[in-house]
Amino acid sequence: MDEMLSKFSDAIWTPMAYLVIGMGVVFSVLLKGVQFRSFPDMIKQLKEENSGENGGISSFQALALALGSRVGVGSIAGVATAIGGGGPGALLWMAVTGLVGCTVGYAEATLSQVFKRQVKDADRIKANEDIGGMPYYIKYGLKMPVIGAIVAVLGLVGYGFVFSGIQANTIAASAKLAFDLPAWVPAAVVTVLVAAIILGGTTRIVKVTQFLVPVLAISYLVLALCVIIANLSRVPDALSLIVRSAFGLEPMLSGMAGAAIAWGVRRAVFASANGLGEATFAAAAARTSHPGKQGLVQTFSIYIDVLLICMATGLMMVVSGKYNVTDASGNMLIENLPGLNPGANWVQESIDTLAHGWGAGFVAVAVLMFGLTCILLYYYVANSNLLYLLDGREGRGWKRVLNLGTIAIVLVGSLVNAKLMWALGDIGLGLIAWVNLICLVFLFPMVYRICRDYDRQKKAGLDPTFDPQALGITGADFWEKAPDKEAVSR
Secondary structure, three states: OHHHHHHHHHHHHHHHHHHHHHHHHHHHHHOOOHHHHOHHHHHHHHOOOOOOOOOOEOHHHHHHHHHHHHOOHHHOHHHHHHHHHHOOOHHHHHHHHHHHHHHHHHHHHHHHHHOOEEOOOHHHHHOOOEEOOHHHHHHHOOOOHHHHHHHHHHHHHHHHHOOHHHHHHHHHHHHHHHHOOOOHHHHHHHHHHHHHHHOOOHHHHHHHHHHHHHHHHHHHHHHHHHHHHHOHHHHHHHHHHHHHHHOOOOHHHOOOHHHHHHHHHHHHHHHHOOOOOOOHHHHHHEOOOOHHHHHHHHHHHHHHHHHHHHHHHHHHHHHHOOOEEEOOOOOEEEEOOOOOOOOHHHHHHHHHOOOOOOHHHHHHHHHHHHHHHHHHHHHHHHHHHHHHHHOOOOOHHHHHHHHHHHHHHHHHHOOOOHHHHHHHHHHHHHHHHHHHHHHHHHHHHHHHHHHHHHHHHHHOOOOOOOOHHHHOOOOOHHHHOHHHHHHHOO
């Protein structure tokens, strides 16, 4: 069963990962490299004074929410699997995918803002949020409500009842290696934490995420930098190895260039959730004066995840020599860690070169915290999809089912076969991503018009505001109501 599901997962993800980078290249050209030329503007949007004051969460809170789902165990264990299957060169292709493919994230975040709605749910009203995301721009942008409903059902089931199990499983495995704890101990701890937070509603999720994500990201990056500095003399050779193996020029890894590209692209897409629709719900929750602003904020979140967290993780392993590489047939090409499979344990070994016996404990705690924030955001996404399907109806029974289902999969996911959980997660996420990416292709002309409108207003020295009717966009009800337009353009 594991083998069959893994092959099915590969069949979904391999072409889809290339589609993301292909779309990223095309979008980058047509949007004139918006991810590069607008970098200073990305930073500015995070400090925008009026953001979130007139309803909706702030741009910084939206960034924290998006990073909560992006910076999960995929940024640690996922990077290790990329190196293990594609060699150190996979890191270069991860970086390229992050730089180029982030325009896909820009497109989906922008569209989420355009077609968001004022929330009808009591919990979201209390949290001061707007609501929107993937199903909304499919329904109101493409005028395809049936496809929007299918995506919402897939998102509800996947994020509510499957994907959190992957995070929980990795947390349990890391705790086992670090502290020799039986799986049920971390399972119980995480289950209790998740239950306490999600039962407190969206406001508690936003507050916890807003606090945890910056602290975790900065702490992890500082430690990774310390490991790299401790191995500073090896950095030039490590960088040379990464570049050589990326293009198949490293003799030990001859013939691995294709694998380096495949693993680098795939894991960059998985780790960042770029183009998968995951961060669209957080992007829609922010209140801003122009959708292009939130598109830039979400682009910046991909930079943080792929170009900082993932690259720090990978370089830490390469400079310390704590990794293995196997080819597609399972033959060991580089074996620095006999008997250790790719995963968070490689990062633990890397940190041990800095302070012996310290790595396992630190990474176990980091995986716990990263995994916890990711689970919280998975619940947030599932809840957003449920609210779309309820369409203003109360649905208390369905909300209870979602709460119990999330808590249950966290507990069960910690105890079941890891390979099975990853295969199921990959398949579910891949199916959602395919639908989202195809929809983004058809909606891109709208993204192009919005980007040009934003650039035009910036060039004129204005703080951009959005008028969908002037751009020929219909279905953007939130922006067409006079009171809302007044509020966001103050």
